[in-house]
Structures are given as structure tokens and as C-alpha cells.
Amino acid sequence: MHPKLQVTDFERPLTTVDLVIFSVRDDELTVLLVQRTSQPGEPFPGKWALPGGFIDTARDRDLEACARRKLMEKTGVEAPYLEQLGSFGGATRDPRGWSVTHVYFALMASDDITPRPGGNAPESRWFGVRGESVRESLAFDHAEILRTALARLRSKVEYTSLPAFLLPGEFTLTQLQKIYEVILGRALEKKAFRTRVLAAQILEPLSRKLSGPNRPAQLYRLRRRRHAHIFSRPFGSADDPG
Amino acid sequence: MHPKLQVTDFERPLTTVDLVIFSVRDDELTVLLVQRTSQPGEPFPGKWALPGGFIDTARDRDLEACARRKLMEKTGVEAPYLEQLGSFGGATRDPRGWSVTHVYFALMASDDITPRPGGNAPESRWFGVRGESVRESLAFDHAEILRTALARLRSKVEYTSLPAFLLPGEFTLTQLQKIYEVILGRALEKKAFRTRVLAAQILEPLSRKLSGPNRPAQLYRLRRRRHAHIFSRPFGSADDPG
């Protein structure tokens, strides 16, 4: 052990921020991926990866600000829900050296988002989630990160109001229930679902209704934006959701 | 935007790993802190801080390995429970520059631990947790990190078997209930507690009993080491624990 350690005594790992951005499109859970460039020196050329990149210590005040900046760059909108998923670091995940990525987890309504095309920006696309991952093989350890994010999403959906952030500002109870069912991959009982959600008082009924070729449905919006409610019991009948 | 970004185009933040190590001693929740050196050039000399330090990219395979190494160096034992709390990074938290710390969260039985004294290692001590923090003011943003860790602990205690990791390998149901009560800061109903815990099948009864000046108590141990059980309902009667 050195008696005096200087800051420069340790090699600093490469540090990035990546995003797992989920949305539900056409009754399917999707995640936004970007294609890596084929520039010389860039690892995993042409592979699909989570959007993200290096921290800009001159512009980014802190990690979350960096995540918000990248989110805005990729989608052009503020996410109604953003939380930290965790960090993934090690010697082998990036061929350029010991690296760490800070991963944030975002939920968006599908009509909010038009993946930024254009210019010399990398191509980005929504990929349907099938089971534990997407069909494509991903760059770096992003498949593992995506698995972790999916586990977190599905676990939280069991007992929180998170799915509401995957819907536009106004929605019906049937639409909300459908989102739960898509993510959980199983049907929920209508009466029990409605009783719980309404009892939680997280929704505010609007004066408008959604018309169609049938009985019009009451429209609601979230009472508190950006805040997830924790239900005292998980959805579904199963005990031991973890 | 540069068309070609080199790895060296961005300043790399200082990267550390810190630990929040909880234990329960004398019916009080405690956290292990170390005193920072007064060496010239070291920030926050003499202040108390969470144990941790720089990643050694030559020795640490990944972030968790680094956390386990530091845990072993500080306490001399493997923690029965270790999870990532999150990362905290920004321009102002360390006077030496833009920095990030990866924080891990550990639970230990109080009899496992004798804070490593000795040599030129910094002094370390257990501090009782009062409400949101300890009495001392802490270095860096460690007070905020400790608040986050406490919130996570208390939230998880509401609906998981985490507190079992704060006990030695063999314990009685009364001892387990006491730990829950210490962390939650409120009394739990005995019958309901026992019914839940036993129904969850996370405990294995031993043939031995704990004798005393009263009816001997059945001893149990965890069925699955290192794995927390998630109960389908939170403890206590309150809805909306979050």
C-alpha cells in the first residue's frame, strides 16, 4: 500500500451513460435501440445498442442531467418517467478498456415519440421485446442490461402504477388495463383491476369521454405526474412475485 | 458534433466504489463509517465517510468484485447480503473534479463484525442511525447517499425478508420480529408476523431450541442464503408504503 495515494495513481475507467427506453406500440412492449457506426476504431460496428454515450463533464451537471440530455437528443421529448437502473462496470465489457456505464430507465407513451432520424445521427428503431430480450444480438453487455431492465419493469408493474407512464396524458381504464396485461403477459380480472386502481386515488376523472361504436368510456389522467403509486398487494393472484 | 470521437476526447470522471454497511447492535440500526485521513491533498480531512475508494482496474474484475474486496478489507468478512444501491455522480461532489461513486448496500449480523482497526488503516466505527442520518456531518455527498440507503432499507423491510440478513445464522422468530421493529420504528403484531413468515417457507426449523429462564424458543435458519423473499403484502396495516 502506498502511504500517499494521488488521484492519478489509478487508471480512470471509461464512463458512459446509457438509456433503456420502453414504450408500448400496437399492444407490444418495445425498446428503442440505435445502430453503432462503422467508423474505424469504434467497437461493435453496425450492431444495435442501447442509446447513450460518454459523459460530457463540461455540460452535464450530474448523471441524471446527462441521461436527460441524451434522452432529449434521441427522442426529442422529456420522458414522463426516468429512474436509475444501476451501473454496469468491468474489465471486459468494452474492448477499449475497463469501463462503466450508468443505465437509466425511461417510460414513454408511443405517440410521444418519433425516433430522431436524420443527419449524421445514427439510425434508431423500436424493437419488440420477446420474452427476455429482442431478436437482435446487442453490442457490449447491453443484452444483459436489457434483461435487468425488463426484470425491473415487470417486477414493478406487479405492484406499482408505472404502466400509466406508457400511456398518453388521457386514457381510459380499459387502456390502462391492457398495458398491464401486455407487460405482464397475462390477463387481469376487470372488476378487481378497476376497484384497486380507483381506490388508490391516483387517477382524476375528466369531464370528457372517449366515444366509439359502443358505450363511451370515462377518460382519466394521472393526479400526480412523474410519481408512481405503490399498491399494497401485487396484481394477479400469485404470491411470491419475486 | 465531431464526426469522429476518440475515446480521449472526453475527460474521464474520477470513479470510486463506496459501501453502506448496516447492522443492528443493541436494538439500534447502525452504519459503519471511516474517518478520512489528514494527509495533504486529501479532501475532507478528519471527516467521517462511507468506506470505499478508487477502483483498482488491475485487480477488480468488475464493480461488484471491487465492492466485495473493499467490504472484506473493512470488515474482514463476507457480507450475507450485498446489492447495488445506485451511482451518484456530478461536477461538485468531490473538490478534485467531476466524480462518480458506485454505492453498494450491505447487511451483516452484529456478531460477525469487528471493524478492522490497526496499522495505518483509517479508524472505523459503528454509528447509530437516528431518523434520516447519523449525528456527525459526513464527507462528500455521503449524507445524501446514506439517506437514500436508509430509504431503500426501510422500504424493502416493509415487504421483504431482508432483515434476516442482519441476524446470525440461527435465530428465533422473536429475534427476527425485533429486528423488523427496530428498523421500521414501530411494533408489529406477533401472531400476524409469525403466520406470514412461516407461510412464506423461507425459514427452516432446527432441532435445537434457545433456552432461557422461560419457555425455550424454536431456532430457525434461512432456507436460501443470500436470497430475499418478497412478501405479497407489506408489513403493518398502512396502505401506500411508498
Add this chain to the structure above:
DNA sequence: TAAATAGTGTCTATGAGACACTATCAG
């Protein structure tokens, strides 16, 4: 009218909370 989706009434089962009760040890 039919088709379609919105929304409710009501029964049952489960498990938490309350709390009084019994059980088993040392001295």
C-alpha cells in the same frame, strides 16, 4: 333491433389485525 365495449353487484376465499388465551421453562 344487434354488436360491442363500459362498468357493476355480489359471493367466496384469503390473510392481516386484534387480543385473549395456553405452554414451557428457571428459580
Add this chain to the structure above:
DNA sequence: CTGATAGTGTCTCATAGACACTATTTA
């Protein structure tokens, strides 16, 4: 026996699940 802590019996209440029922729109 008493004192102390371990552990149970049993009632009530809240709510999830099941499922059949009614309500309101367009065509």
C-alpha cells in the same frame, strides 16, 4: 407457586378473484 417469554385460537374486516349481470353507445 411466580415471572417471563413462546406460541396459538379465533373473531372481524378488507380486498382480490370469479363471473354473471346491467348500461350506453353506433349502425
